[in-house]
Amino acid sequence: MAASGVLPTYQRYVNGVPVPAGRKTLRLREKYIILLVFATFGIVCFGAFFFLPNLQDRVTMVEVRKRFRDAGEGLFLPQQEGDSHEGKVIPRHDDDLVDPHKIDDKIRLQMNIEKDMANVKVKKELDKQGIKGEEVKKLQGNIQEDKDKILQKQKEEEEKKKLEEKQKALQVEQDHAGHVGAKGGEPQDSTAKEKRDTVRKMMKHAWDSYVKYAWGANELRPISRRGHSASIFGTMALGATIVDSVDTLFIMGLEEEYKKARDWIATNLSFEVSSELSVFETNIRFVGGLLAAYALTGDQMFKQKAANIADKLMPAFNTPTGIPYSMVNLKTGGTRNWGWASGGCSILSEFGSLHLEFYYLSAITGDKKYLEKVQKVRSVLNQLEKPSGLYPNYLNPKTGKWGQHHVSIGALGDSFYEYLLKSYLLSGKEDLEAKKMYDGAVTAMLDKMMQTSKSGMKYFAEYKSGRLEHKMDHLGCFSGGMLALGAKESDNETKYLKLGADIAHTCHESYDRTAVKLGPEAFRFDTTSEAVATRSNEKYYILRPEVVETHFYMWRLTKDQKYRDWAWEAVQALEKHSRTEGGYTGIRDVYQVVPQKDDVQQSFFMAETLKYLYLIFSDDDLIPLDKWVFNTEAHPFPVKGNHPASI
Structure with a gap:
């Protein structure tokens, strides 16, 4: 068959199959769609030009720089709820607390930025004045030195003010504290004065010995x-x-x-x-x-x-x-x-x-x-x-x-x-x-416990589950002074003053019945003895104060001379048997004429024994009993x- 006279100028093949050539023009529908897209774009541009606000009036370069300068308050570390902003507090939930480390970092960042900006300004100003290098360092050193001097002066003034206030308060207190009978008591009676001076010398000997041989020890x-x-x-x-x-x-x-x-x-x-x-x-x-x-x-x-x-x-x-x-x-x-x-x-x-x-x-x-x-x-x-x-x-x-x-x-x-x-x-x-x-x-x-001996001495026995032990400790001899001190506050002042006097008498007897005229640690009452220690472990005397303590209260409350006399007996006995070149010592057996010494000067000897003896020979205006209470x-x-x- 003869070929047609009209042939395609280009032929495409896909997997050996010819593909028809494409169209050269758009369909009508496609043209309408393209037109619609362009029309929409034009309308949007037109509206934007006429209706959007002018942002140039709202955001300036100054504002931008301010935002960067304040970086850390919002730009780098966003503001948290509860932070303060322009005097207002943004509320925050209790379980959404701000991290204190972030706040510290934020503050430090802001301070560093401001410091850097200030340094830049200073540097520019110095450059204008031709001040550079070593001169700048010298100037900065002078400024820091002046600043340190000002701060030091302020600190010194504050400390001086505090010290003055403290000294003033202390002086006021010292002017008033202890003004009621803290010192004095000089007796009018020359004999009492001499005896008081003796006790004072005893105190000095005991103290000086302690200072010399045991300073700082107990x-x-x-x-x-x-x-x-x-x-x-x-x-x-x-x-x-x-x-x-x-x-x-x-x-x-x-x-x-x-x-x-x-x-x-x-x-x-x-x-x-x-x-x-x-x-x-x-x-x-x-x-x-x-x-x-x-x-x-x-x-x-x-x-x-x-x-x-x-x-x-x-x-x-x-x-x-x-x-x-x-x-x-x-x-x-x-x-x-x-x-x-x-x-x-x-x-x-x-x-x-x-x-x-x-x-x-x-x-x-x-x-x-x-x-x-x-x-x-x-x-x-x-x-x-x-x-x-x-x-x-x-x-x-x-x-x-x-x-x-x-x-x-x-x-x-x-x-x-x-x-x-x-x-x-x-x-x-x-x-x-x-x-x-x-x-x-x-x-x-x-x-239950007050007893009377065969000779009429009063004493407190010890009570043990309903049974009495007819023993009284040297420590218990304070009770005479206690009963007398409380007499005025009782329902029968005469009764309790008499009981105090009775105990004072019994305890003095416990002293008087020893070889050294100083009392034992404990004394007993039985069929053969009264106010005497009968056991070897009760015969010692360790410079205790309780007997002279009762003498002190009885003297102050009754003014009976015998209490001063008994106190002086104790002074003489201490000087004879307890005094050594190195201080005062206790005695191991008060019934021995030449007793063995225990080699201990108890702290309460100076705190109590010598203090009560000194007060017995002082006038009542020294530590008056209506103004002071002894522990x-x-x-x-x-x-x-x-x-x-x-x-």
């Missing part, structure tokens, strides 16, 4: 001429004699000695040591001694030291009942009771003789935690049933139950009763609870409302 061994420390002070040298003696030195007017003691306390006394101490002994000697020194002088240092030491005792109160343990470890805060004390019990005379110090400390510091601790002790005792109205010597701090029903006005019980009466007096006779407890306790003891270590606290250093 106590002195006057024969060995070295320091001594009893277990109640642990193993550390805490200067117990210094703290215990400082108020006696002040009262006696031994100014140089007082200053030496005061300066040591200020610079060396510290309980930041590893040692286990008796809570009771630390309280009455250290806390009590410091508080008395504060009350007498107004020196704030004493108050601060007392509070620091009392704080170290606080762990002892962490018991289920609030009755404190006997011992506390200063480093660990660990506590325990004496192993021999009736099945882990605390001792009445120890936990019951904290009230005066803690009450006064709370009053002068404004910190009620000390008072709250001893009030809790008082509350527990009030709630307990007292067998026959008596207070046994042992109480379990965990269970709140009494231990052995052993009652004594001597060792283990003594100062508890003393503190009930004196808490009432120290409070300005406002602590009626203490007065009620005192009246009840004394009534029960007079009923059981003879440290005087001012009665509430009597002067600014009181409560």
